[in-house]
Amino acid sequence: MKIERYGGRGYESNCYLIVDDEETQALVLDPAIDFHTVFRQRGKSVPPVAAILLSHAHFDHMLEVDDWREKTGAPLAVHAADAPALGDGEKNVYRLFTGHDGGTAPAERLLAEGDVVRVGSEALTVLHTPGHTPGCICLYTPGILLSGDTLFAGDIGRADLPGGRASVLMDSLHRLGKLPPETKVYPGHGPMTTIEREKKYNLYIGD
Numbered sequence: 001m002k003i004e005r006y007g008g009r010g011y012e013s014n015c016y017l018i019v020d021d022e023e024t025q026a027l028v029l030d031p032a033i034d035f036h037t038v039f040r041q042r043g044k045s046v047p048p049v050a051a052i053l054l055s056h057a058h059f060d061h062m063l064e065v066d067d068w069r070e071k072t073g074a075p076l077a078v079h080a081a082d083a084p085a086l087g088d089g090e091k092n093v094y095r096l097f098t099g100h101d102g103g104t105a106p107a108e109r110l111l112a113e114g115d116v117v118r119v120g121s122e123a124l125t126v127l128h129t130p131g132h133t134p135g136c137i138c139l140y141t142p143g144i145l146l147s148g149d150t151l152f153a154g155d156i157g158r159a160d161l162p163g164g165r166a167s168v169l170m171d172s173l174h175r176l177g178k179l180p181p182e183t184k185v186y187p188g189h190g191p192m193t194t195i196e197r198e199k200k201y202n203l204y205i206g207d
């Protein structure tokens with residue numbers, strides 16, 4: 001499985017293209033930048049997109065979700081607990097950060113803990129990791145964790161936005177800390193890291 005990172009617009013959210021080794025299919029996680037820009041930066045075509053995934057329904061991770069829906073026709077998938085935020089400018093914090101409402105139409109697929117998301121013959125498992133928002137997820141396959149706004153290199157997500165809760169976030173981080181140390185971590189903002197590095201240097205995820 002290949003994980004390609006594309007820098008977001010303005011708010012520096014990472015958009016990931018997840019492609020199976022044979023490049024038969026792709027998933028887009030957090031479409032903060034538009035389909036055409038990803039295509040251009042990639043320098044070759046994007047394999048058929050099986051699904052558009054959101055690590056959580058915050059506006060900076062879904063800036064171009066409508067563009068991806070239109071260009072690929074792929075279903076949008078979000079954890080059920082964040083589904084109400086998709087079209088709600090207060091809950092998805094569009095209003096807080098931009099002063100106006102924004103969002104997208106309801107998702108075609110609601111995700112839950114333990115769900116499997118397929119890409120070609122490979123798959124990722126949904127880990128429900130609430131705290132930054134009620135419906136935050138991480139995507140995991142041995143060796144790879146896409147951590148959204150739950151865990152960053154040297155930092156963690158905010159718990160002070162609507163629906164956030166610090167104690168719940170700590171439980172989610174504790175859970176991530178139990179993953180194998182060599183697991184590569186691809187966060188919603190900033191550079192990649194590993195579980196081992198975060199357990200050593202990140203105050204919030206140590207034992």
Ligand SMILES: [Zn+2]
Nearest residue numbers: 056058132149
């Ligand atoms: Zn967020």
Ligand SMILES: [Zn+2]
Nearest residue numbers: 013060149188
């Ligand atoms: Zn974010």
